[in-house]
Amino acid sequence: MVVTPWGDSGSLxxxxxxxxxxxxxxxxxxNQRQRLYGATIALVAEQGYQATTLAELCSLSGVSSRSFYNxxxxxxxxxxxxxxxxxxxxVEYAMSNDALSAEGDWEVQARRGFDAFIEMVVAQPATARxxxxxxxxxxxxxxxxxxxxxxxxxxxxxQTAERSPERAGMPPEMVTAHIGASxxxxxxxxxxxxxxxxPGLLDEMWHLISSYRPPPDPLRSAGRAPASQSESLDxxxxxxxxxxxxxxxVAETGYAATTVDEIVARGGMSATTFYDNFAGKEDILMxxxxxxxxxxxxxxxxxxxxxxxxxxGLRAAYNAVFNFLASRPALARLVISExxxxxxxxxxxxxxxxxxxxxxxxxxxxxxxxTPRIAPELITGGIATLAYRTIRDGGPETxxxxxxxxxxxxxxxxxxxxxxxxxxxxxxxxxxxxxxxxANPLLT
Numbered sequence: 001m002v003v004t005p006w007g008d009s010g011s012l013x014x015x016x017x018x019x020x021x022x023x024x025x026x027x028x029x030x031n032q033r034q035r036l037y038g039a040t041i042a043l044v045a046e047q048g049y050q051a052t053t054l055a056e057l058c059s060l061s062g063v064s065s066r067s068f069y070n071x072x073x074x075x076x077x078x079x080x081x082x083x084x085x086x087x088x089x090x091v092e093y094a095m096s097n098d099a100l101s102a103e104g105d106w107e108v109q110a111r112r113g114f115d116a117f118i119e120m121v122v123a124q125p126a127t128a129r130x131x132x133x134x135x136x137x138x139x140x141x142x143x144x145x146x147x148x149x150x151x152x153x154x155x156x157x158x159q160t161a162e163r164s165p166e167r168a169g170m171p172p173e174m175v176t177a178h179i180g181a182s183x184x185x186x187x188x189x190x191x192x193x194x195x196x197x198x199p200g201l202l203d204e205m206w207h208l209i210s211s212y213r214p215p216p217d218p219l220r221s222a223g224r225a226p227a228s229q230s231e232s233l234d235x236x237x238x239x240x241x242x243x244x245x246x247x248x249x250v251a252e253t254g255y256a257a258t259t260v261d262e263i264v265a266r267g268g269m270s271a272t273t274f275y276d277n278f279a280g281k282e283d284i285l286m287x288x289x290x291x292x293x294x295x296x297x298x299x300x301x302x303x304x305x306x307x308x309x310x311x312x313g314l315r316a317a318y319n320a321v322f323n324f325l326a327s328r329p330a331l332a333r334l335v336i337s338e339x340x341x342x343x344x345x346x347x348x349x350x351x352x353x354x355x356x357x358x359x360x361x362x363x364x365x366x367x368x369x370x371t372p373r374i375a376p377e378l379i380t381g382g383i384a385t386l387a388y389r390t391i392r393d394g395g396p397e398t399x400x401x402x403x404x405x406x407x408x409x410x411x412x413x414x415x416x417x418x419x420x421x422x423x424x425x426x427x428x429x430x431x432x433x434x435x436x437x438x439a440n441p442l443l444t
Contacts, residue, residue: 007035007038057078087146121195121198182381207372242284246263250333251329254341288331288335289339318407340388364413
């Protein structure tokens with residue numbers, strides 16, 4: 001039994017309106033649509049978009065295939081319309097709770113919207129799972145209304161923040177990061193079946209998000225990005241060559257459409273060689289995530305360890321990571337964008353692969369133990385959202401421009417706005433960013 005906005009999955013068939021005297025055709029079709037929406041939520045949440053079949057949707061909803069095709073052109077259209085219907089219901093819910101009102105105290109208003117999002121996730125976990133996790137597998141067209149709704153909510157949030165003298169002038173990207181971080185935390189709990197923890201995290205998350213202030217000075221450019229260039233297939237062994245070919249194919253066609261045959265052809269190797277190294281498409285995906293994580297951490301650690309203190313070290317680490325990913329655009333697209341279409345297991349694998357980098361952020365909890373313990377998770381979720389949006393809008397080559405903002409977002413909860421801004425705007429040269437007496441013993 002799965003709870004959906006249109007009734008429990010087990011009751012969908014029993015809600016049928018049969019055509020006949022006194023039954024308007026529009027009412028019957030509306031009833032059929034809603035039952036199909038409920039079946040879509042229930043099945044996609046449980047078994048994923050790719051595994052859900054039209055036959056299963058018709059069976060669970062009690063709508064015949066003939067009636068289905070009178071309403072929709074196929075599964076893709078049904079999923080898209082279901083997502084749009086969910087967004088409409090979410091807006092109605094938010095309006096009924098004044099979560100989108102432009103009136104009242106700004107902080108009360110902002111908190112109301114924040115609470116409404118978490119309440120909807122907990123009340124409708126299957127719906128939230130489809131919207132936040134499974135919709136990526138349905139492709140860019142399905143994600144378009146979700147991203148439009150998210151950006152609309154970001155706009156309203158910025159308007160609300162402008163009513164606060166302390167927060168007026170907040171960079172739009174910081175609002176994007178905060179909303180994205182909340183989505184990432186909710187998604188993580190949904191992937192792990194732990195969404196009931198979310199209400200207990202509300203106060204901690206809100207305290208952290210509301211503590212941010214706009215940078216006291218404009219954040220400066222991170223400097224010249226590496227020149228964009230075609231990725232080479234040259235590698236030390238067949239496995240790495242296959243991973244590089246895999247990343248290139250995914251960047252061009254998307255993860256869902258990528259096949260082993262295409263990987264083999266791009267890599268210039270036999271199918272036997274491929275299967276000597278990988279069990280299949282999912283296996284090479286996990287290997288690619290592990291490889292990307294190891295290379296990213298390897299890029300970050302030397303500049304971090306060379307830095308004079310922890311703030312400078314983090315800025316140097318971000319700069320190195322974003323420059324590395326910009327130099328490997330296909331790999332960047334795979335682990336930052338396409339990974340969501342690959343499903344929850346792939347995203348969890350990325351979390352594990354990047355844990356050593358997150359440990360660098362967690363050092364801030366030793367420096368400022370009063371900071372909410374969820375800070376590293378919220379920060380990494382916000383940075384992941386910014387990286388995703390940056391690739392979507394400008395391509396991987398624009399990632400290095402995130403360095404100052406990522407540094408500021410990471411350091412502000414631990415050091416305050418002034419110190420975080422100074423570190424974010426540092427030149428990157430040793431001992432130039434912060435006074436020597438501020439050197440952080442946590443670095444050693």
